Amino acid sequence: MTVQERYEEAKMRYAKIGVDTDKALDALKEIKLSMHCWQGDDVIGFDQKGPLTGGIQTTGNYPYKATTPEELMEDIDKTLSYVPGKHKINLHASYAIFKDGEWADRDELKPEHFEKWAEFAKERGLGIDFNPTYFSHPKSEVATLSSADEDIRQFWIRHGQACIRISEYFAEQTGQTCMMNIWIPDGLKDIPGDRKAPRARLKDSLDQILSIPYDKSKVAIAVESKVFGIGAESYTVGSHEFYMNYAAKNNVMCLIDTGHFHPTENVADKLSSMLLFYDKMALHVSRPVRWDSDHVVLFNDEARDLAQEIVRNGADRFYIGMDYFDASINRISAWTNGMRNFLKALMYAELQPMDVLTRLQDSGNFTELMSLNERIKMMPFGDVWDYYCEKNGVLPEDEWFADCAKYEKEVLSKRA
Numbered sequence: 001m002t003v004q005e006r007y008e009e010a011k012m013r014y015a016k017i018g019v020d021t022d023k024a025l026d027a028l029k030e031i032k033l034s035m036h037c038w039q040g041d042d043v044i045g046f047d048q049k050g051p052l053t054g055g056i057q058t059t060g061n062y063p064y065k066a067t068t069p070e071e072l073m074e075d076i077d078k079t080l081s082y083v084p085g086k087h088k089i090n091l092h093a094s095y096a097i098f099k100d101g102e103w104a105d106r107d108e109l110k111p112e113h114f115e116k117w118a119e120f121a122k123e124r125g126l127g128i129d130f131n132p133t134y135f136s137h138p139k140s141e142v143a144t145l146s147s148a149d150e151d152i153r154q155f156w157i158r159h160g161q162a163c164i165r166i167s168e169y170f171a172e173q174t175g176q177t178c179m180m181n182i183w184i185p186d187g188l189k190d191i192p193g194d195r196k197a198p199r200a201r202l203k204d205s206l207d208q209i210l211s212i213p214y215d216k217s218k219v220a221i222a223v224e225s226k227v228f229g230i231g232a233e234s235y236t237v238g239s240h241e242f243y244m245n246y247a248a249k250n251n252v253m254c255l256i257d258t259g260h261f262h263p264t265e266n267v268a269d270k271l272s273s274m275l276l277f278y279d280k281m282a283l284h285v286s287r288p289v290r291w292d293s294d295h296v297v298l299f300n301d302e303a304r305d306l307a308q309e310i311v312r313n314g315a316d317r318f319y320i321g322m323d324y325f326d327a328s329i330n331r332i333s334a335w336t337n338g339m340r341n342f343l344k345a346l347m348y349a350e351l352q353p354m355d356v357l358t359r360l361q362d363s364g365n366f367t368e369l370m371s372l373n374e375r376i377k378m379m380p381f382g383d384v385w386d387y388y389c390e391k392n393g394v395l396p397e398d399e400w401f402a403d404c405a406k407y408e409k410e411v412l413s414k415r416a
């Protein structure tokens with residue numbers, strides 16, 4: 001049976017439970033994922049020589065990570081060739097590309113340092129999202145936007161402002177909104193002497209960053225909370241309560257990273273509550289294993305739950321970014337698996353008979369609700385996925401990995 005024939009058969013079966021597969025695929029095509037550049041080089045970037053800091057960590061020593069902008073771009077291209085649909089790339093300020101002999105510190109970064117990225121995106125019709133980088137820098141060792149050292153705090157405020165200008169530049173160049181996400185690593189390893197003052201300073205720093213004029217139709221700012229970091233286990237300045245309240249009062253978005261909550265908290269359950277109070281919100285899709293480990297996203301229950309809530313609340317209300325960094329496996333395959341898996345989860349959500357499920361709940365028919373939910377799991381979802389891949393000109397499930405292995409052999413392993 002051809003992919004097309006399998007799809008036609010699946011389509012008929014889905015129709016029986018009230019789902020129009022063509023419509024589902026059209027809806028899926030509209031959803032953009034923001035592909036994080038940092039899976040390609042273990043979050044190292046190009047502007048500093050030092051290690052990754054800030055309480056986040058990549059583990060593993062798989063060879064062939066990208067070490068130059070050219071390699072990273074080549075790898076992004078390869079990965080995107082396996083991902084159906086048109087998406088965005090997500091950059092960090094630390095990925096500035098300087099001309100020979102040139103260098104600028106974080107507070108002096110300018111759009112010109114990101115020209116190559118803008119060109120890259122434009123040539124491919126991709127959008128760009130952006131992140132100031134408040135880690136892996138000599139001035140970020142103790143604290144950044146919450147620093148008690150006024151010079152350091154001002155340095156990082158200027159960095160945030162510089163990044164707003166760069167975000168505006170990206171939006172102008174690509175013609176798409178640039179989502180700019182602020183995450184800082186500030187926290188304490190041990191019992192704080194004062195929980196309040198660092199938060200008050202962070203609040204003031206954010207106010208100062210956001211005080212510069214910028215075009216809100218071009219740049220959508222988000223703030224990302226966290227529960228704890230490595231070496232900052234006892235206190236996180238930018239906690240969830242801090243940012244959720246800050247975002248609500250200052251008309252910016254909350255960014256929810258699925259790895260930044262207690263491991264047994266259901267992150268998907270947060271979305272419908274938050275969207276009663278915000279027009280839009282942002283996400284970092286990651287897979288925490290026991291802690292914020294940033295494992296590659298799988299097509300698992302958590303991803304399906306999250307995708308379901310995205311689709312039910314209206315996918316156009318979300319900026320969906322990927323955020324994982326596995327250094328123990330081929331990085332192209334890590335990127336590809338995560339992106340494809342989350343698209344599968346979104347497709348799975350689009351293929352649910354939402355109206356029927358809602359009606360069963362509203363009429364108190366929980367017996368049938370449970371039974372239908374289980375029946376859905378047995379639907380020929382894979383046939384629809386293969387068809388979607390074929391239609392979008394990307395390799396199907398049973399072929400992309402062999403091609404990726406070939407790329408490792410022919411390109412990655414030949415790199416200096």
Ligand code: RNT
Pocket residue numbers: 038043056131183224226257284292323
């Ligand atoms: C860290 C945050 C943050 C980073 C990236 C590199 O805990 O999740 O989003 O992972 O910005």
Ligand code: ZN
Pocket residue numbers: 224257284323
């Ligand atoms: Zn994140």
